[in-house]
Amino acid sequence: MARLQNHTAIITSASNGIGRAIALRFASEGAYVLLADTTETPRTGDATTLDLIRQAGWAADFRQTDVASWANLSACVADVAARHGRLDIMVNNAAIGKGGRLTDTTEDEWDDTMAVNLKGVFLGCKAAAQQMLGQEPRGEVRGRLINISSQHGMISSPNHLAYGVSKAGVVYMTRQIAADYAADGIVCNAIAPGKILTDMGGHVPTPDQLAYATSRTPWPRLGQPEDVASAALFLASPDATYITGENLMVDGGWMAS
Ligand SMILES: NC(=O)c1ccc[n+]([C@@H]2O[C@H](COP(=O)([O-])OP(=O)(O)OC[C@H]3O[C@@H](n4cnc5c(N)ncnc54)[C@H](O)[C@@H]3O)[C@@H](O)[C@H]2O)c1
Incomplete structure (x- = not known):
């Protein structure tokens, strides 16, 4: 039995990297996924996430979305609710790193x-x-929020002040929402990746960056x-029902060392 059969999910920034992998995994487990990104074509020029999912016989749609826009994100939720009657899982994955x-x-x-990482x-x-509060629970849970943070929300982000502060805010926001909405059956957790091999923001990691990440990661690969x-x-x-407000490290032991 697929683990997310009859579930619906929105994955922000699902065209590349981590969001793409989450979307493919959820779809392979039976979920309908709405792929929300500013652009549909991956940086590599490879097949889109939507094409990969549909070619495999799974269910998805793409919606052009800027996560800094309430109008865009509320339209995503309305879209899924109109098609399937409920939203089970929201993955807030989009992030940029400037400065x-x-x-x-700079102030800009x-x-x-x-605007992207925190708002x-x-x-x-x-x-x-807002959608989850109005829908019937499945078992104990009305819906699940999953926010992608970073180990750099807990320790300094080398030369990236705004990014690190935004990720620290995501960790805090996750805890606050988890506490405020537990009684309503909304589960809210974060995932803090360590060094994950993507070309985040279009920047292929330099040899120096890879060497630094490798030196910080006990597990023998990134x-x-x-x-x-x-x-x-x-x-x-x-x-994961009795787990809420958690910030789950996926870092090969970076934060443990
Ligand atoms: N890669 C890592 O090592 C690493 C480590 C820690 C945390 N993270 C976090 O994981 C998440 C994904 O990172 P990634 O490495 O896959 O990044 P990525 O740059 O490969 O993918 C990010 C996606 O976000 C989209 N995007 C950018 N601005 C957007 C906006 N305003 N609205 C909607 N989509 C937008 C881009 O189009 C792109 O598809 C981010 O939150 C990042 O901070 C990554």
């Missing part, structure tokens, strides 16, 4: 980063929770998007 150290970060870079998660959680997708599937499934 540098404190003195190298700060605002842009917060985007706020808007995604809010739009999803992460793959599928490692994060496995954690997301766990948090999206009934196996």
Whole structure:
């Protein structure tokens, strides 16, 4: 039995990297997934996530979405609710990284980063929770919110002040929402990836960055998007019902060392 049969999910920024892996994994487990990204074509020029899912015989749609826009995110939720009657899982995955150290970060870079990484998660959680509150629970749970944070929300993000602060905000927001909505049957967790091999933001990691990440990671390899997708599937499934407000490290032991 597929673990997400008859479930619906929205995955933000599902065209590349971690979001793409989560979308493929959820669809393979029977979920209908709405893929929400500013652009549908992956940076590599490979097949779109939508094409891969449909070619496999699974169910998905793509909707052009800027997570910094309430209108865009609430339209995603309305779309899924209109097609399937409910939204079971919201994955807030979109993030960008602009600016540098404190003195190298402009006001615009700060605002842009917060608009996507922090406000985007706020808007995604809010739009999803509004729908979830009005739907019948499946067992104990009305809906699940999964926010992608980072180990750099807990320790300094080398030369990336705005990114690190935004991710720390995501960890806090996850706890607050979990506490505020537990009585309503909404489960809210975060996943904190360590170094995952994507070309995040279109930047292929430099040899120096890879060497730094490798030196910080006890496990004898760096992460793959599928490692994060496995954690997301766990948090999206009934196996994780009494787990809420958690920030699950998927970091090969980075934060343990
Ligand atoms: N890759 C890592 O090592 C790593 C480590 C820690 C945390 N993370 C987090 O994982 C998540 C995914 O990272 P990734 O490496 O897959 O990134 P990625 O850059 O490969 O993919 C990000 C996607 O976000 C989309 N996007 C950008 N701005 C958007 C917006 N305003 N609205 C909607 N979509 C938008 C892009 O089009 C792209 O498809 C991010 O939250 C990131 O902070 C990644």
